[in-house]
Amino acid sequence: MGKKRVMVPVQEVDMSAVKYQQEDIQAPHLTGFVFKLFVWIIETPLIGPLIVSFLKKQNKFDELMQNTDIPEAPMFRPEFPPQEPEPGVVMLDEEGKPEERVELALKSLPQYDPASCWNGDSSPSFRYWKIRDYAYAYRSGHATPTTVAGHIISVIKEFSSKKPAQPLLISFDAEEVRKQAAASTRRFEEGCPLSILDGIFVAIKDDIDCYPHASKGATTWMHEVRSVRKDAVCVSRLRSCGVIFVGKANMHELGLGTTGNNPNYGTTRNPHAPERYTGGSSSGPAAIVASGICSAALGTDGGGSVRIPSSLCGVVGLKTTYGRTDMGGSLCGSGTVEIIGPIASSVEDVMLVYSAILGSSLADRISLKPGPPCVPNLSCDNSNTLGSMRLGKYTEWFNDVYSTDISEKCEDALNLLSKTHGCEMVEIVVPELEEMRSAHLVSIGSETQCSLNPDCEDGKGSRLTYDTRTSMALFRSFSAANYVAAQCLRRRIMYYHMEIFKKVDVIVTPTTGMTAPKIPSSALKDGETDMHVTGYLMRFILAANLLGLPAITVPVGYDKQGLPIGLQLIGRPWAEASILRLASAIEELFAESKKRPVSYFDVLNG
Numbered sequence: 141m142g143k144k145r146v147m148v149p150v151q152e153v154d155m156s157a158v159k160y161q162q163e164d165i166q167a168p169h170l171t172g173f174v175f176k177l178f179v180w181i182i183e184t185p186l187i188g189p190l191i192v193s194f195l196k197k198q199n200k201f202d203e204l205m206q207n208t209d210i211p212e213a214p215m216f217r218p219e220f221p222p223q224e225p226e227p228g229v230v231m232l233d234e235e236g237k238p239e240e241r242v243e244l245a246l247k248s249l250p251q252y253d254p255a256s257c258w259n260g261d262s263s264p265s266f267r268y269w270k271i272r273d274y275a276y277a278y279r280s281g282h283a284t285p286t287t288v289a290g291h292i293i294s295v296i297k298e299f300s301s302k303k304p305a306q307p308l309l310i311s312f313d314a315e316e317v318r319k320q321a322a323a324s325t326r327r328f329e330e331g332c333p334l335s336i337l338d339g340i341f342v343a344i345k346d347d348i349d350c351y352p353h354a355s356k357g358a359t360t361w362m363h364e365v366r367s368v369r370k371d372a373v374c375v376s377r378l379r380s381c382g383v384i385f386v387g388k389a390n391m392h393e394l395g396l397g398t399t400g401n402n403p404n405y406g407t408t409r410n411p412h413a414p415e416r417y418t419g420g421s422s423s424g425p426a427a428i429v430a431s432g433i434c435s436a437a438l439g440t441d442g443g444g445s446v447r448i449p450s451s452l453c454g455v456v457g458l459k460t461t462y463g464r465t466d467m468g469g470s471l472c473g474s475g476t477v478e479i480i481g482p483i484a485s486s487v488e489d490v491m492l493v494y495s496a497i498l499g500s501s502l503a504d505r506i507s508l509k510p511g512p513p514c515v516p517n518l519s520c521d522n523s524n525t526l527g528s529m530r531l532g533k534y535t536e537w538f539n540d541v542y543s544t545d546i547s548e549k550c551e552d553a554l555n556l557l558s559k560t561h562g563c564e565m566v567e568i569v570v571p572e573l574e575e576m577r578s579a580h581l582v583s584i585g586s587e588t589q590c591s592l593n594p595d596c597e598d599g600k601g602s603r604l605t606y607d608t609r610t611s612m613a614l615f616r617s618f619s620a621a622n623y624v625a626a627q628c629l630r631r632r633i634m635y636y637h638m639e640i641f642k643k644v645d646v647i648v649t650p651t652t653g654m655t656a657p658k659i660p661s662s663a664l665k666d667g668e669t670d671m672h673v674t675g676y677l678m679r680f681i682l683a684a685n686l687l688g689l690p691a692i693t694v695p696v697g698y699d700k701q702g703l704p705i706g707l708q709l710i711g712r713p714w715a716e717a718s719i720l721r722l723a724s725a726i727e728e729l730f731a732e733s734k735k736r737p738v739s740y741f742d743v744l745n746g
């Protein structure tokens with residue numbers, strides 16, 4: 141008796157009575173033999189489900205997802221109210237050619253000044269080569285895609301001989317890269333490059349199809365049951381712009397983890413600190429960009445997988461609005477929380493790649509009614525548009541981080557932004573964060589379970605990593621009623637956010653509650669489970685996934701150990717342009733304080 145919990149209808153919630161609740165995760169940190177034993181037990185009939193059920197109770201799962209009366213109807217995919225057009229933008233045609241969109245995005249950037257970029261030592265701080273630097277180098281005869289390909293191939297080979305294995309790419313074919321580079325070089329010789337992205341090197345996460353590579357999702361078996369015959373939609377859009385694909389980037393198996401730990405192929409190292417994780421699941425995409433080897437990468441983000449590693453590796457990662465990019469040809473095409481998004485070392489490069497890949501699928505155009513895609517016009521005076529932006533901050537949440545370096549650096553960035561551009565900070569409250577976490581877990585878990593079940597039942601389940609098997613044991617325990625409850629919560633939490641967006645334009649948080657965690661040496665061979673680390677890494681991530689909102693992470697400095705810190709900007713539905721504009725302004729404030737990663741390669745000059 142007395143188990144039932146009743147929620148009042150969302151419109152009647154007294155916001156002044158909402159209290160911030162710290163996350164209280166009860167789960168063991170396991171590696172090595174004990175971890176393997178644990179997985180063996182939770183997969184044992186009868187006993188296994190009992191243990192999973194006990195762990196769920198400890199974490200208040202039943203209270204939230206089983207015993208609560210939720211008055212709202214389910215929302216099975218993000219549903220957005222119509223949005224006002226954004227000011228100061230350049231419209232892009234999602235049905236037009238990617239090359240033409242990229243050309244318009246290019247025209248929306250500030251003037252490119254080769255002198256300031258090529259005369260090197262005027263500024264003592266570190267600076268990544270941008271896409272426009274490569275473009276300039278190719279057009280001025282300073283370099284060719286073929287010379288750059290040569291440098292990249294030797295770096296990748298150097299990586300592949302490291303012990304223990306720590307690959308950036310898990311599918312790589314030097315001949316294939318040379319061929320693409322030769323074709324691009326020829327286009328430059330003939331004076332007809334396809335776009336500003338021609339000859340630009342990009343890595344594709346291993347759960348997105350990039351022909352002729354297999355898509356394994358970092359498993360050891362996915363290619364046995366699923367073959368790749370063509371590029372994913374996003375990849376083919378990049379290819380038509382002349383992009384050169386270096387191969388398939390390493391990741392946390394099936395995207396089901398936030399560290400990037402990978403016992404199958406080896407764990408990618410953080411370019412700023414090789415004894416630390418990159419964050420995940422897009423570990424390879426973030427690391428290959430942060431080490432300067434590729435200008436950009438595509439990742440997928442169902443629970444922070446683009447933003448977490450981008451933040452931990454000190455680069456920019458964009459989670460697009462749900463439905464903004466076409467998921468065709470990816471391993472996660474049927475879920476309700478995942479999207480494909482670009483990672484690059486600067487906001488302008490993210491913007492160029494985003495312009496190429498965007499465009500909803502036909503089905504999503506009908507059901508989601510996307511707002512027209514656009515980018516901020518950064519070539520005109522932005523001060524009015526920036527100055528009128530209101531930024532929402534939930535201070536108690538914002539400050540709930542592992543080390544105060546993170547909240548302080550993020551806070552400093554916002555103060556500087558207000559001082560420089562006049563943006564207004566507004567205190568907000570985001571209720572039901574715990575419910576949001578559980579609703580997201582049940583959604584992504586049930587959807588993953590649904591797509592993997594046929595292969596797991598077919599004997600592939602035991603060929604997954606122990607980490608994935610732990611997740612799958614949890615996902616199997618979710619009921620259909622849990623899934624529906626999660627969707628009812630999605631409607632509630634959407635309401636809260638749409639109310640917040642009446643008062644502010646953007647919600648700001650640290651991207652992660654922790655900088656790059658150390659890799660326990662005992663976790664390299666068989667992986668690990670550490671829900672405390674996961675909790676810190678996902679602390680601010682989930683609204684964008686459960687509600688489909690766009691979000692971007694932009695570097696704002698380093699903690700005391702020199703590890704990168706990211707600030708997250710969460711935008712209104714379809715408002716990628718607004719968060720790109722703001723991210724670009726923040727990036728500019730920190731341009732002079734960038735550190736060169738320990739693992740960095742100048743592949744433009746060799």
Ligand SMILES: *[C@@H]1O[C@H](CO)[C@@H](O)[C@H](O)[C@H]1NC(C)=O
Binds near residue numbers: 230244247518520521
């Ligand atoms: C951006 O704004 C400037 C100044 O108003 C204008 O000249 C330019 O054409 C705009 N860019 C695009 C791509 O529309």
